[in-house]
Amino acid sequence: MKILVDEQLGLPIIRNEKAPQTAWKLREKLLLGLSPSDYRRALINNPVNWFLALVLLVGLPLLAQRYLFGLQAITHGSQDYPWGIILGFGLFGMVPLSASGFLLSTAVEIFDRKDFQPIERLALLNGLLGYFFAVVFLLVDLGMPWRLAYPMFVSFGPAAVLFLVAWHVATYLSVQIAEMLPSFSEWADTPAIKKFIKKIALGLTIAGIILSTLHQGALGALFCYAPAKIHPLWISPEFQWIHFFCSSIFAGLCMVIVVSSLIRRFMTWRCDRNFLDNLDEITIGLARGASYGLITYFIIKIVAIAHDQEWLYLVSGWGLYYLLEIVLAVLLPLFLFSYGVRHRIMGFLRWGSVIAVLGIVWNRLNTVLITYNWQHQQEIPHWKEVWVVITLLSIYFITYRFILYRLPVVFTWKQE
Amino acid sequence: MKLRVNRRTFLGSMVSAAASLFVGQTAENASAHDFTGYESSKGVLVDLSRCVGCRSCEAACNKEQGLPEPEIGFDDLSIFKQTGPDGKRRPDDKAYTVVNAYDPPLLDHPLFRKIQCNHCLEPACLTACFVNAYTKTPEGAVVYNADVCVGCRTCMIACPFSIPAFRYSSAFHPRIMKCIFCYDSRLSKNLPPACVEACPMEALTFGDRKTLLRIARNRLREHPGRYVQHIYGEFEAGGTSWLYLSPVPFADAGFDMHVPNQPIINYVKDFLAVVPMVLTIWPGLFAGFYLLSRRSGKAAIQPPQPEDSSDENTGR
Ligand code: SF4
Numbered sequence: 128m129k130i131l132v133d134e135q136l137g138l139p140i141i142r143n144e145k146a147p148q149t150a151w152k153l154r155e156k157l158l159l160g161l162s163p164s165d166y167r168r169a170l171i172n173n174p175v176n177w178f179l180a181l182v183l184l185v186g187l188p189l190l191a192q193r194y195l196f197g198l199q200a201i202t203h204g205s206q207d208y209p210w211g212i213i214l215g216f217g218l219f220g221m222v223p224l225s226a227s228g229f230l231l232s233t234a235v236e237i238f239d240r241k242d243f244q245p246i247e248r249l250a251l252l253n254g255l256l257g258y259f260f261a262v263v264f265l266l267v268d269l270g271m272p273w274r275l276a277y278p279m280f281v282s283f284g285p286a287a288v289l290f291l292v293a294w295h296v297a298t299y300l301s302v303q304i305a306e307m308l309p310s311f312s313e314w315a316d317t318p319a320i321k322k323f324i325k326k327i328a329l330g331l332t333i334a335g336i337i338l339s340t341l342h343q344g345a346l347g348a349l350f351c352y353a354p355a356k357i358h359p360l361w362i363s364p365e366f367q368w369i370h371f372f373c374s375s376i377f378a379g380l381c382m383v384i385v386v387s388s389l390i391r392r393f394m395t396w397r398c399d400r401n402f403l404d405n406l407d408e409i410t411i412g413l414a415r416g417a418s419y420g421l422i423t424y425f426i427i428k429i430v431a432i433a434h435d436q437e438w439l440y441l442v443s444g445w446g447l448y449y450l451l452e453i454v455l456a457v458l459l460p461l462f463l464f465s466y467g468v469r470h471r472i473m474g475f476l477r478w479g480s481v482i483a484v485l486g487i488v489w490n491r492l493n494t495v496l497i498t499y500n501w502q503h504q505q506e507i508p509h510w511k512e513v514w515v516v517i518t519l520l521s522i523y524f525i526t527y528r529f530i531l532y533r534l535p536v537v538f539t540w541k542q543e
Numbered sequence: 544m545k546l547r548v549n550r551r552t553f554l555g556s557m558v559s560a561a562a563s564l565f566v567g568q569t570a571e572n573a574s575a576h577d578f579t580g581y582e583s584s585k586g587v588l589v590d591l592s593r594c595v596g597c598r599s600c601e602a603a604c605n606k607e608q609g610l611p612e613p614e615i616g617f618d619d620l621s622i623f624k625q626t627g628p629d630g631k632r633r634p635d636d637k638a639y640t641v642v643n644a645y646d647p648p649l650l651d652h653p654l655f656r657k658i659q660c661n662h663c664l665e666p667a668c669l670t671a672c673f674v675n676a677y678t679k680t681p682e683g684a685v686v687y688n689a690d691v692c693v694g695c696r697t698c699m700i701a702c703p704f705s706i707p708a709f710r711y712s713s714a715f716h717p718r719i720m721k722c723i724f725c726y727d728s729r730l731s732k733n734l735p736p737a738c739v740e741a742c743p744m745e746a747l748t749f750g751d752r753k754t755l756l757r758i759a760r761n762r763l764r765e766h767p768g769r770y771v772q773h774i775y776g777e778f779e780a781g782g783t784s785w786l787y788l789s790p791v792p793f794a795d796a797g798f799d800m801h802v803p804n805q806p807i808i809n810y811v812k813d814f815l816a817v818v819p820m821v822l823t824i825w826p827g828l829f830a831g832f833y834l835l836s837r838r839s840g841k842a843a844i845q846p847p848q849p850e851d852s853s854d855e856n857t858g859r
């Protein structure tokens with residue numbers, strides 16, 4: 128696969144010093160130091176962009192259809208499956224994968240693990256974008272997206288779990304924006320912002336921990352509203368919030384491993400030595416953390432079955448499916464991590480992370496969609512709904528890449 | 544070690560004092576749901592053994608609530624053969640109530656059952672809604688306010704009877720559609736809902752829920768052979784305003800027997816109780832960790848030294 132810009136074409140911008148007699152800002156900061164025509168050429172030469180264009184070409188009209196003719200136009204509009212794949216993937220899948228921000232800022236800011244510092248900003252960015260796009264997915268799925276802020280300002284149902292989720296996600300999104308501001312301020316050359324954020328960094332981090340614990344858990348607790356509709360193996364009212372919270376820990380860590388590996392492979396030119404040289408050690412550290420998360424998760428899954436006396440369900444068809452999920456999505460990455468960490472096999476750690484990331488999404492889809500209404504007929508999402516999900520994911524990817532190319536996330540901004 | 548613990552607890556209690564502002568509110572909200580229904584709650588007793596499947600109630604509901612004309616007319620009994628995605632029809636955005644036919648093994652004729660919102664005493668839809676779009680009125684109706692609804696559809700997830708339906712077909716005026724016990728036009732004036740009035744067989748009886756329970760028990764006692772000894776809705780989902788008597792086991796008449804006997808909100812209380820704990824304990828705990836990891840002089844871990852990012856590694 129090709130990268131967007133060949134090294135010899137332009138200079139990656141890593142400092143605020145301005146070369147004499149050149150136009151600043153646009154060319155340097157947005158076009159990566161390329162002239163507009165070179166930039167366009169680089170865009171066109173990249174096959175990934177062609178793929179993205181194809182997805183958007185079909186996807187954007189589908190989105191327009193949704194906003195003009197209602198959800199029915201792109202989904203089955205099922206009364207029995209109120210939450211489809213848009214929410215199942217976009218909210219319930221994206222949010223645990225975005226736990227990275229609070230995990231890494233806790234490690235660095237609270238536990239003083241400076242060895243994780245080179246990846247802290249990437250983890251924060253991953254968190255911020257994940258949450259932001261979870262809200263975007265929500266805006267597509269909500270019946271009245273224009274009322275998104277109602278639970279904050281207009282009408283309150285404070286005892287509802289979703290009320291907590293709404294408030295916490297909104298607050299946490301602002302916390303994450305604040306945490307990303309230092310990179311932005313370096314790029315935009317406004318050092319005052321960075322200084323201010325540094326002062327409140329500890330407060331932001333602790334707020335992040337509280338809000339994350341609560342809303343990751345709350346997303347699980349949402350399913351406690353349907354104790355009789357979801358298959359008992361996937362719902363355990365007492366433990367659901369812990370299951371969701373605990374799985375978000377390894378999900379977030381694994382997502383960082385996946386993203387950083389991809390960056391190292393396909394965006395090497397943008398990384399600096401600090402990032403590249405430390406990445407292996409960091410990956411091992413993250414994988415170690417993730418395996419603690421996985422083993423805890425595995426144990427509390429078993430505890431939940433024991434507590435709810437659900438052993439018999441395990442020998443049914445659904446039970447086998449459940450065991451399949453546990454083996455593939457929990458035990459397999461756990462094995463890959465423990466073996467990979469001990470013998471320093473980076474491939475095991477990377478692939479283990481990919482599996483764990485997919486496994487979490489699978490688990491969330493199982494809860495929202497597949498085992499929901501398990502005694503009744505299955506809902507198979509409309510192709511348009513699936514395409515919309517892929518479209519939003521592509522926009523997520525484009526935004527992610529756009530920011531990584533420009534802001535000092537995987538490289539250090541040179542100080543004057 | 545002792546010193547550390549002390550410092551942590553001290554910090555913890557300081558911060559928790561501050562956080563308790565928040566928490567008082569949360570705890571109050573959680574306990575606000577120990578609510579077991581209004582004294583004067585009205586209800587309807589549905590006696591399946593009397594229903595003949597004429598669908599008069601469906602027609603009356605359609606008219607009263609100004610719902611769209613159905614594709615298949617109300618006198619067309621072929622509708623009973625029609626199957627939805629789940630085999631049977633269910634209330635949806637075009638019908639607040641439907642009558643379905645079942646073939647229970649114990650009977651040589653079909654059994655009909657009317658389905659609509661059961662107007663729970665502690666409605667799951669209400670407790671799940673994050674903008675408080677639902678209200679349980681003192682008369683017992685669970686009504687919905689489309690002006691604040693955001694369309695998240697959690698109420699549809701939460702309702703143990705799968706009653707609320709969403710108008711997916713509208714981009715600009717979507718809303719939840721569900722039986723409101725004819726609250727605006729009738730119940731608030733102490734009139735029975737349109738379906739009850741329309742029933743020619745007196746299969747539906749309107750009255751105080753308490754009275755209805757007494758009537759139901761009387762029927763069970765006087766005709767033990769005619770009914771199974773169960774009043775569906777007395778305890779289901781914490782009790783519902785609509786109650787059912789059936790000549791065959793309720794499962795054979797399409798009732799969901801997995802509906803728990805406690806209100807759905809009880810399943811969520813465990814989590815709601817965790818919220819104040821996290822809010823109080825976490826800040827102190829992590830502030831403590833912060834102090835500990837700064838003071839213990841961890842010289843062993845060498846921070847990686849990137850060339851110029853001098854201010855990145857100064858620590859705080
Ligand atoms: S039956 Fe469903 S919609 Fe009706 S009050 Fe109960 S929970 Fe709400």
Ligand code: SF4
Nearest residue numbers: 672692693695696698
């Ligand atoms: S769909 Fe509307 S009524 Fe139902 S829970 Fe969401 S906001 Fe409340």
